[in-house]
Amino acid sequence: MTFTEPLLSVVDLTMTFPGRRRSAPVRAVDGVTFHVAAGETLGLVGESGCGKSTTGRMIVRLLEPTAGSVTYDGRDISHLSQRELKPLRQDLQMVFQDPHSSLNPRQTVARIISDPLLVQGGSAADARKRVAELMELVGLIPEHIDRYPHEFSGGQAQRIGIARALATGPRLVVADEPVSALDVSVQAQIVNLMDRLQRELGLAYLFIAHDLSVVKRVCDRVAVMYLGRIVEIGPKERVYAAPAHPYTRALLSAVPLPDPAAERARERITLHGDLPSPAAPPPGCAFHPRCPKAQEVCRTGTPALRRMEPGAARQVACHFPEAA
Ligand SMILES: Nc1ncnc2c1ncn2[C@@H]1O[C@H](COP(=O)(O)OP(=O)(O)O)[C@@H](O)[C@H]1O
Numbered sequence: 001m002t003f004t005e006p007l008l009s010v011v012d013l014t015m016t017f018p019g020r021r022r023s024a025p026v027r028a029v030d031g032v033t034f035h036v037a038a039g040e041t042l043g044l045v046g047e048s049g050c051g052k053s054t055t056g057r058m059i060v061r062l063l064e065p066t067a068g069s070v071t072y073d074g075r076d077i078s079h080l081s082q083r084e085l086k087p088l089r090q091d092l093q094m095v096f097q098d099p100h101s102s103l104n105p106r107q108t109v110a111r112i113i114s115d116p117l118l119v120q121g122g123s124a125a126d127a128r129k130r131v132a133e134l135m136e137l138v139g140l141i142p143e144h145i146d147r148y149p150h151e152f153s154g155g156q157a158q159r160i161g162i163a164r165a166l167a168t169g170p171r172l173v174v175a176d177e178p179v180s181a182l183d184v185s186v187q188a189q190i191v192n193l194m195d196r197l198q199r200e201l202g203l204a205y206l207f208i209a210h211d212l213s214v215v216k217r218v219c220d221r222v223a224v225m226y227l228g229r230i231v232e233i234g235p236k237e238r239v240y241a242a243p244a245h246p247y248t249r250a251l252l253s254a255v256p257l258p259d260p261a262a263e264r265a266r267e268r269i270t271l272h273g274d275l276p277s278p279a280a281p282p283p284g285c286a287f288h289p290r291c292p293k294a295q296e297v298c299r300t301g302t303p304a305l306r307r308m309e310p311g312a313a314r315q316v317a318c319h320f321p322e323a324a
């Protein structure tokens with residue numbers, strides 16, 4: 001295996017939002033570290049409110065981190081100004097959860113998709129030609145170039161969002177729950193499209209989802225977040241086959257299995273209680289109030305994210321991880 005510098009490195013990334021009125025500050029993301037290589041997909045998974053979007057928005061610098069760093073292609077971009085970020089925008093793009101609300105209803109597809117090209121200083125005629133190519137690439141009919149977003153279904157609208165993200169030829173796309181708002185029947189089509197585009201264009205993805213089943217097809221590695229922290233990260237095959245963190249096990253046990261016999265036989269772990277507020281995280285291991293394996297030490301000692309064994313690709317933050 002040849003060693004390559006990661007395309008993206010996130011180290012101790014932290015976002016603390018000031019609390020409203022007199023409430024405590026919200027530590028939405030709390031010391032997150034991971035790397036994404038060129039052409040690789042990292043799945044980022046966890047319940048709603050665990051800090052996935054905030055992490056994604058810091059990486060594309062829609063938000064400025066309060067601590068830690070985002071290094072893209074060897075350059076620390078954590079605190080660059082909007083002007084300094086402009087040339088990087090063509091490399092770093094984002095696809096949003098709700099395709100319709102992320103597209104301007106008063107703009108045609110031509111305008112929406114060409115916008116990032118014109119911002120980078122392209123000509124209008126070239127941009128229109130490129131938009132037609134992009135529409136074809138994402139499975140839209142190029143003749144629909146002058147239509148408005150409401151004339152498209154949810155799945156088609158997300159294809160427009162993907163075409164817009166690809167317009168400038170990015171190397172890294174942060175996809176924030178790109179299929180969560182779509183009908184189940186359409187979800188697989190969009191996941192397959194993104195998978196194909198990645199292979200054809202050599203893209204790297206940070207693919208965010210609240211459900212482990214969604215990222216299984218596309219990701220090479222997967223990271224599981226709980227209350228602002230990564231609790232488990234590793235190669236997809238290992239994490240799905242033998243989850244080491246009790247939270248990963250619970251998330252996986254909620255994913256239906258296609259084989260009815262296997263579905264009946266498998267262990268199901270129900271998580272009790274809601275995700276605690278990141279403004280008042282439980283002491284020790286933040287998962288302890290909901291963890292079926294919690295011991296006394298879990299109430300006081302915060303488990304660090306550690307390698308399962310020296311040199312292992314998988315890291316887990318638990319005092320009592322399942323053996324790999
Ligand atoms: N702009 C903001 N101001 C205050 N709190 C925020 C803001 N954005 C997100 N949060 C809080 O940060 C936490 C993480 O949110 P988010 O990153 O959107 O989670 P996810 O994408 O995993 O659902 C939540 O508790 C959310 O309420």
Ligand code: SF4
Pocket residue numbers: 245246247285286287288289291292293294295298303317318319320321
């Ligand atoms: S550290 Fe303890 S409470 Fe936290 S996940 Fe592991 S066993 Fe459960």
Ligand SMILES: [Mg+2]
Pocket residue numbers: 049052053054176177
């Ligand atoms: Mg989100």
